[in-house]
Amino acid sequence: MVEHSPAFLDAVFHALADSTRRSMLHRLAQGEQSVSELAEPFAMSLAGASKHVKVLEKAGLVRRRIAGRMHYCRLEAARLAEAQAWLRYYERFWTRRLDTLEALLEAEDQAASEGENPKG
């Protein structure tokens, strides 16, 4: 839980450490896009954009489906979930104040549900 396969997280975080690639992911959130569609917003050669797509693909953030000469890309969100899981470990450092509140609320929930819903 603590380590999360280092090489894997290296690739994911590295892929995210570039605004061009983050923009591409953002567009992919709207749905499948071809490589040239992904490249279109950027002042960059198609070959350059294609390299970015490859970085995303190698990090497992994008899946490619080849149909004829078109390469359609789609978001592979599971890998983002794993990055978030890594970050989640640190959540307690910025939600500390909420923790006490939450503990309190949970204690209340517990007390309230003890009579009604024993399973929780």
Place this chain on the structure above:
Amino acid sequence: MVEHSPAFLDAVFHALADSTRRSMLHRLAQGEQSVSELAEPFAMSLAGASKHVKVLEKAGLVRRRIAGRMHYCRLEAARLAEAQAWLRYYERFWTRRLDTLEALLEAEDQAASEGENPKG
């Protein structure tokens, strides 16, 4: 909300894209550590480790307190929270009900690529 100051996220994700630095953050989660304490677990010169600390510091993930010749570092979790905020945008892609929807999308993919590539 969508863009999150690109250069800032560049620095944060880049800082996280290295297992040495992630380990350092993990140790800092236990509490304040000096630079040489942070360096100790790694087969690396102190100067090398010091560079990693600087990367973390520049990304705003670590705050340094100088006391005499000692440099004490502590976790600055707020910046991690911002990285997580960026990731949260994509949460819907892994937390939605996958079963029926995903099956549907994959069936569409299948049908689509069969139609586009009749030659096989």
Place this chain on the structure above:
DNA sequence: GGAATGCTCAACCATATGGTTTACAATAGA
């Protein structure tokens, strides 16, 4: 004062990264 400690800085090196251009392969369309 003198020596050891903690740390940074500067110079250097090998490799990675982000971009380009050119060439090419495959597919689609006239």
Place this chain on the structure above:
DNA sequence: TCTATTGTAAACCATATGGTTGAGCATTCC
């Protein structure tokens, strides 16, 4: 069949990165 489109691959370039060593600055300790 000829041509345009989509995309990758290769070669190249400038800069960034991750590491080293050695020098040096404060600080602490004897």
